[in-house]
Amino acid sequence: MAVDAAREEKALREVTSRLVEDYGEAHPAERVEAVVGAVRKRFEGHSVREFVPILVERIARRELDPKRGKNTAGQVELAKASDGAAASPEGPAETTSVFAAVAGRFVPVRLVENKRALGAVAAGVAVVLAAGTVLAVRHSDSPSVTSAATALTTVRGVVGSEKAAFFDDPRVAEVLAKHGLKVEVEPAGSRQIATSVDLGRFDFAFPSSSAAAERIQRQRGVSGKYVPFSSPMAIATFKPIADLLGQSGIVQTGATTTFDIEKYLQLAEKGVQWNQLDGNSTYPVSKNVLVSTTDPRTSNSAAMYLAVTAYVANDNTIVRGTKAEDYAVSRVSRLFTRQGFTESSSDGPFKDYLANGMGTVPMAWIYEAQYVDAAAHDQLKPDMVLMYPTPTVMSQHTVVPLTDKGDQIGKLLTTDPDLQRLAADHGFRPTDVTLFTKVTTAHQIPVDANLINQITPPDYDTLEHLLDGIAKSYN
Template identity: 40%
Template structure:
């Protein structure tokens, strides 16, 4: 056991570390593996727990013991004694690298764009009101500017044409997301929304934060209590609970489909302006650096990343999908740049109604 008291304290204070997974036990010739302590975003827990991933890492001589945490919550954890951190985007990784004096380029082995998952009735109403376009029964495009206009005007489902025949579509129209102060997907949702609200430019100055913050606060405050991780939000949606529109990672949908589940009620909407979640490794030791290299270059691990719905960096041939729900190529989707860690933290604070200070 490693610093049990410290980890429990971090759970109580941060609410970030929620589970543990182990990848790798022994390699194929039976020799002992090197144990690598890692903290990862919760959406990667299934990947590291996959027996095939365990076997692939063990064949290279490594056992990965991974604990899950909200990506932004990792900053509040004590990572001394750990070998690597793997948050869900570059901004929290850069902040962690600065904190632990990690130099050099941070590996980004795979990525996943943000998408909006919708129940079929909700998607059809959005399409009828110019808030989405449907390419097929289960896939389409989410119109970010039109949605932000609707949010700014406090539009309700009842005000949308065709919504009244669906009893579940009531109240304010909004997207459910995770807590942007602790969770990467929630922070990236604000990054995409602020980019659109800032006339297609990355928010970088105090004036731009002040200009975009009121709308971001509206997007978050309408949701009430938010989950700390995207796994719980997605599970609630799939079970039919909660809001009919939810911001998640494409990889979560792809992983569900890879298990043979094809919900008839599921529609995947790609925002016309979105951001990629660049899963970025912060190697804290030489063993951590070695595992980061394997995640980036080992053919078997890249194949397994694709199986779990992540898009390996570089060649995309591994990423073969059921295109009934998902796009093979991200054509027609504008990838917005993400603000610096400092600015994104401030946008999250302002969105949560915590007032402002200089960025």
């Protein structure tokens, strides 16, 4: 119950932030917060909590913008729940939009708002859960009753683990449901998606780089692809670590914090440990000074780390040809083999970073989107810092459609304005970068919007050869 309460509190904070952002020009923040608080009180004491944040947002929006509250022909409520509520002495039940969880997803239904009706809603939702459909029934202002079942088309995808939270967002499910779709995803490392996952079970693959996508396209004979959003690679660390490496000239602080890959590579090649750094009283441990990554054999984020470090190791030149590949691998392989156990996908090390502090993960190679998403949802501790490696590389999150349904998802993710906005809410940089800037500005997250110092990743075959070389180094 404590976990559910915390989840509800977090969801309501997000609701308040969205409403302040959307109605800031018409209402002061205090007014918005007061409306949310008043609406929330209507649901005190009810045991059915799953829908409360969504109900609160919908009702608050109607009160902040009365034009949104006018009933339309499409406004409906659960028939059996509303039958009992309509005769309630509390008066006619108004309706508002809410989404019921069906097979782990949220689909549109209409629920009544008064307190006596909410109890009846639980039974109605159970019917929806059993049926797996969306019910369209009686208007609140009409005695006539009609019913229809509108089935959602299920689309299955395998996605990079850093995008799982995006697809788990009820707001994303809501937008997709408006298009008649319910998306079910399985997370996996992007290189796993490209090399070992049985793609025959899915309608689309959504790895985190163009290289992994290209491999899938070659294997499946697919020509089409979509790039709905991107995210540069970054390093998550802590202020004491950034200050310590600043003394070595590796880290530079300013409007954003940068991490010099060339100076870092020189230090790592010597096998320098943390307790050997001059003036180190904050992290005096006998471990190599290394950035923690995922396993390059399974994960795209580690492959992007390899692309950046190989570029720097090759005298800041794109790696081309066997000689350059062998030379680069000889210089950077220790960055991986000295780490010990590594996770298969990017979700693991970032969760360790958030939960366990610098004792376990002093520096984690991540997608910028992971840090921005955590910052926007109040998951960061005060001493956590985002560093941009110089140079860095942009990871192009690429949808490879495997069926017509998968193609529809690729198009929607790329063109639907609501899905693009929600991608920005989860820290990704959509095609309209102003959406990303709006999120980072609202939450005061220091990011480098321009990222001038980027490399072009090596071509597909070269990256594969580099990864093969690293894999051999483990043996």
